[in-house]
Amino acid sequence: MTGSKRDTTAPKPSTAPRGWHPDSWREFPVAQGITYPDPAKLAAAVETLRNMPPLVTSWEIERLKKHLADAQEGRRFILQGGDCAETLADTRPRVISAKLKILMQMSLVLVHGSMKPVVRIGRIAGQYAKPRSQPTERGKLADGREVELPNYFGDLVNRAEFTPEARAADPQLLLAGYQHAALTLNFVRSLTEGGFADLHHPEQWDLAFFENAVLPGTLREEYQRTSRQLSEALRFMEALGEKTIDDLTRVEFYTSHEGLNLEYESAQTRTVPRRDQWYDLTTHLPWIGERTRQLDGAHVEFFRGIANPVGVKISASAKPDEVLRLIETLSPDDEPGKIVLITRMGVRRAADALPGLLSAIKASGRRVLWICDPMHGNTQTTSSGRKTRDFGDILREIEITMDAHAAAGTVMGGVHFELTGEDVTECVGGAAGITEGDLEMNYATACDPRLNYRQALEMAFSIARKLRNR
Numbered sequence: 001m002t003g004s005k006r007d008t009t010a011p012k013p014s015t016a017p018r019g020w021h022p023d024s025w026r027e028f029p030v031a032q033g034i035t036y037p038d039p040a041k042l043a044a045a046v047e048t049l050r051n052m053p054p055l056v057t058s059w060e061i062e063r064l065k066k067h068l069a070d071a072q073e074g075r076r077f078i079l080q081g082g083d084c085a086e087t088l089a090d091t092r093p094r095v096i097s098a099k100l101k102i103l104m105q106m107s108l109v110l111v112h113g114s115m116k117p118v119v120r121i122g123r124i125a126g127q128y129a130k131p132r133s134q135p136t137e138r139g140k141l142a143d144g145r146e147v148e149l150p151n152y153f154g155d156l157v158n159r160a161e162f163t164p165e166a167r168a169a170d171p172q173l174l175l176a177g178y179q180h181a182a183l184t185l186n187f188v189r190s191l192t193e194g195g196f197a198d199l200h201h202p203e204q205w206d207l208a209f210f211e212n213a214v215l216p217g218t219l220r221e222e223y224q225r226t227s228r229q230l231s232e233a234l235r236f237m238e239a240l241g242e243k244t245i246d247d248l249t250r251v252e253f254y255t256s257h258e259g260l261n262l263e264y265e266s267a268q269t270r271t272v273p274r275r276d277q278w279y280d281l282t283t284h285l286p287w288i289g290e291r292t293r294q295l296d297g298a299h300v301e302f303f304r305g306i307a308n309p310v311g312v313k314i315s316a317s318a319k320p321d322e323v324l325r326l327i328e329t330l331s332p333d334d335e336p337g338k339i340v341l342i343t344r345m346g347v348r349r350a351a352d353a354l355p356g357l358l359s360a361i362k363a364s365g366r367r368v369l370w371i372c373d374p375m376h377g378n379t380q381t382t383s384s385g386r387k388t389r390d391f392g393d394i395l396r397e398i399e400i401t402m403d404a405h406a407a408a409g410t411v412m413g414g415v416h417f418e419l420t421g422e423d424v425t426e427c428v429g430g431a432a433g434i435t436e437g438d439l440e441m442n443y444a445t446a447c448d449p450r451l452n453y454r455q456a457l458e459m460a461f462s463i464a465r466k467l468r469n470r
């Protein structure tokens with residue numbers, strides 16, 4: 001990645017780590033780096049982005065950090081979820097509200113199961129940049145010629161269509177991504193501020209909304225019972241306190257995405273009045289992906305300087321020592337709520353990989369929030385070349401992860417899913433019994449397979465049952 005440099009002669013706040021500034025990452029190797037064919041156009045787009053208002057505020061970020069600190073201690077539970085790759089074309093009211101709705105419904109079920117406040121964090125309003133296993137892809141052009149083109153790296157970078165023009169990295173997409181994130185966030189904020197999320201009226205989150213996604217009867221009844229019980233509990237609490245619990249008429253909702261494209265992240269990284277730290281203001285919780293968490297790489301360099309809480313994806317091949325050094329680099333002061341380790345081991349490796357990792361981090365005394373992503377270690381490719389994931393594998397990884405935390409004396413403080421509010425057929429299994437043969441019915445993801453509405457809700461019930469039984 002190249003691009004314009006900001007004026008680093010301006011006085012830097014004293015709290016920036018030694019040698020760090022929002023562009024210091026440019027001096028380091030950039031894993032999954034993007035080559036922009038026209039550096040001048042990139043510089044112009046980055047400059048425009050630098051002058052745009054932030055998408056989130058430092059107040060919200062600090063508030064989330066407090067919640068994450070609570071979750072580290074087992075006082076809150078985190079639900080993080082959304083698309084693998086959001087697309088600009090899906091900045092549509094129905095798609096956004098369906099996603100919000102499934103996250104609300106899952107959180108309601110999880111509140112009931114965990115008996116804890118649930119913090120909702122969407123993979124939303126910026127999840128537009130994707131790391132890929134292969135930098136290029138071979139395929140046929142419309143005229144039949146077979147060629148190799150850059151892979152699709154998400155709508156923040158290039159376009160999915162298989163043509164040389166579409167696959168060239170386009171700096172204008174940085175601005176389009178920012179704008180679509182702003183539009184999404186505006187709608188999300190309105191919905192979560194108003195009646196849509198009013199816990200006094202969970203019937204508004206009802207299932208009729210999803211007319212095409214008929215739930216199995218037992219799930220529907222279980223959901224209705226849960227929401228009724230919560231309403232009654234709420235009324236009871238209000239009767240005791242003789243006042244309304246106003247906070248419950250709105251819900252807090254936070255955003256997150258993988259901070260892959262550092263041009264985008266660093267352009268929106270700034271200090272704010274009355275605080276002397278640097279914030280990445282594209283999102284509340286940016287995370288570093290499994291493919292970009294090299295200790296001596298550009299992503300770790302960038303992330304070590306921002307005050308946001310930082311997620312790090314951890315696969316089964318990560319060595320405990322390497323993870324410990326990541327924590328020390330990203331949170332030298334061991335700040336509560338700062339580090340979120342998102343384990344994505346895979347059902348077959350989780351039982352072997354987790355105990356050593358959990359006990360090593362526990363022994364270090366470092367504060368981290370452990371979240372389980374049971375999606376990314378469980379991707380399989382079908383004989384017809386479709387990526388899929390099995391509902392049973394996903395649930396089983398959560399179980400194994402819960403057991404490993406219980407044995408290590410650590411806290412699994414949340415879960416992380418790729419999901420959608422739509423009736424897609426991308427993951428197999430679940431009560432509705434989606435088979436490999438069904439995948440073609442509505443396989444719509446721009447990258448990885450997501451739980452559909454029914455699978456996501458069923459997953460929430462299964463986790464809630466497990467949390468309750470412990």
Ligand SMILES: O=C[C@H](O)[C@H](O)COP(=O)(O)O
Pocket residue numbers: 084130131132133134447448
């Ligand atoms: O979301 C995760 C990665 O981007 C994804 O798994 C990589 O997918 P690929 O193997 O199709 O490139």
Ligand SMILES: C=C(OP(=O)(O)O)C(=O)O
Pocket residue numbers: 084131258288289290291313314344376448
């Ligand atoms: C790329 C992703 O995950 P990971 O870095 O864990 O592979 C993702 O969350 O979409």
Ligand SMILES: [Mn+2]
Pocket residue numbers: 084085376418447448
């Ligand atoms: Mn993914």
